[in-house]
Amino acid sequence: MRTEDCFVLGTIIRQHGYKGDVVAKIDTDRPEHYDKLGSVLLESQGGLIPFFLDHSQLLKKDQLLLRFEGVKSAKEADAFMGKELFLPLNMLPKLTGKSFYYHEIIGFKAYDGESLIGEVAEVIERPGQPVLLIKDGVSEILIPAVDDFIDSIDRSSSSLYLQLPEGLIDVYR
Known part of the structure; x- marks a missing residue:
């Protein structure tokens, strides 16, 4: 193994x-x-x-x-x-709802509301909170992986839906 x-x-x-x-x-x-x-x-x-x-x-x-x-x-x-x-x-016990294992969401498409942000490339463990590294082909976008920002996870379509503060994505683009 x-x-x-x-x-x-x-x-x-x-x-x-x-x-x-x-x-x-x-x-x-x-x-x-x-x-x-x-x-x-x-x-x-x-x-x-x-x-x-x-x-x-x-x-x-x-x-x-x-x-x-x-x-x-x-x-x-x-x-x-x-x-x-x-x-x-x-x-690993199966998780449901907004709970996830870091390895589980690698490759998921990340959306802010209805807009595609990019693909989750990595979850970086930082003191205080983990951070999602999302790549959109041009930029690398860092999003704190906090409950307030995670709206839902659709495991069947490999999608992560976020509700981000206005302007956060614009900082990286």
Whole structure:
């Protein structure tokens, strides 16, 4: 499996006990969705390798306790410290309404009301708020990805409808 086909669930941050259990700090709005995992992918030698789990349990909202199959001691668990946990994109919970995953809207046509602005090329993560990078063939337009600006998403037609303040697009053209 390629990293492009996966998302990072979190990072293994510490051991738990002396029998090889580890704790991963996870970054998700829906931690309960990942409570009972059967396997995860870890990066090794430039690729992703599947590792099966004997046990997976949510400790806190942002921490997941994992017991890797065949790992029986703290010494064996040392090899996992600092590793990122990957899962296939199809394991992400489906979103509806105005909620979206950043990777999901790449390539969507962006509209301000009825007017086509361009195509979403990237979502740039910035402190405070993410920013949509929209390309119209000539210009690159940066739009804050905030709820107030997002009117709706039509996944069937790959369209993102925005309600932008007057003059915002003109700044880039």
